[in-house]
């Protein structure tokens with residue numbers, strides 16, 4: 001019933017990744033705390049798959065994507081990409097490893113240098129990392145423009161002469177220039193008109209099929225993630241609370257936060273809308289500089305128990321391929337996973353009834 005990753009080869013392995021930003025305050029700029037943007041995240045991404053990373057604004061998705069590509073010096077944890085351990089590699093030594101891993105940014109307007117032509121923008125990584133001749137680079141840029149559906153005649157133009165969707169295609173062409181294996185797509189369609197979003201997603205899918213690319217697709221658009229992702233990881237306040245194959249997650253979410261996120265997705269059919277069991281979360285997201293004791297979600301969870309205020313739940317595989325960090329699943333052995341999961345689900349539904357509005 002549930003779709004599995006296409007291969008069992010892990011291209012990306014992330015273990016206990018932490019990215020804390022220091023807070024300095026007072027006259028002497030003393031170190032007074034840390035914003036725990038990413039706080040102990042672990043997951044694998046299989047070759048050729050798209051792992052969707054979803055969650056509310058500020059939960060740490062972008063920081064996680066950037067940290068994996070070592071755009072930051074991480075606070076802790078390990079990162080392996082295509083067999084290379086890069087978690088503790090000094091920045092100066094990362095240069096040779098960069099071609100394998102690339103990023104497509106949210107805002108193509110901001111991520112493209114307005115003073116560079118499209119030719120120069122797409123060629124920049126080739127200048128940095130290859131010894132191709134000028135003519136070879138020009139030809140390669142033209143090929144890349146063809147691949148992303150841009151007319152090569154416009155290689156001499158500047159970014160402002162292009163529409164938002166075309167600018168994102170320029171960003172994608174630049175990301176492809178060094179034949180990467182892994183691309184972090186950080187909200188690549190969020191800044192685009194709805195009419196253009198599907199085109200860019202289709203392009204990413206076509207390129208994935210053609211080149212066997214592996215994506216981490218960061219988005220807050222759960223409908224789009226459902227379309228593109230093989231598996232989906234749900235983040236809340238710097239931690240992954242659930243990671244499941246796509247169909248399983250949308251059909252039978254395990255974590256109370258996943259249920260709440262999914263029930264907030266607009267349902268176009270009014271009859272279905274009336275039938276849906278909606279969980280409306282109350283309260284604000286706590287600050288990542290001062291997360292609650294116990295489970296990070298305990299202050300807003302409709303199924304909260306006493307233990308949730310005391311101990312942090314372990315993130316563990318409760319059914320084959322399904323990971324969750326929730327005390328409702330804590331004593332579940334893998335074989336008994338389904339029963340306990342449905343018991344927890346019943347308990348959740350019960351609790352939802354008390355918290356539901358239509």
Ligand SMILES: Nc1ncnc2c1ncn2[C@@H]1O[C@H](COP(=O)(O)OP(=O)(O)OP(=O)(O)O)[C@@H](O)[C@H]1O
Nearest residue numbers: 021035037056057058059060061062063064220288
């Ligand atoms: N350079 C930084 N210095 C300090 N705090 C930061 C920095 N970058 C991010 N943060 C904080 O880390 C937390 C996570 O931010 P992040 O941008 O990763 O979240 P996000 O889930 O990607 O949100 P959005 O969807 O709005 O982009 C936020 O509280 C943010 O303010």
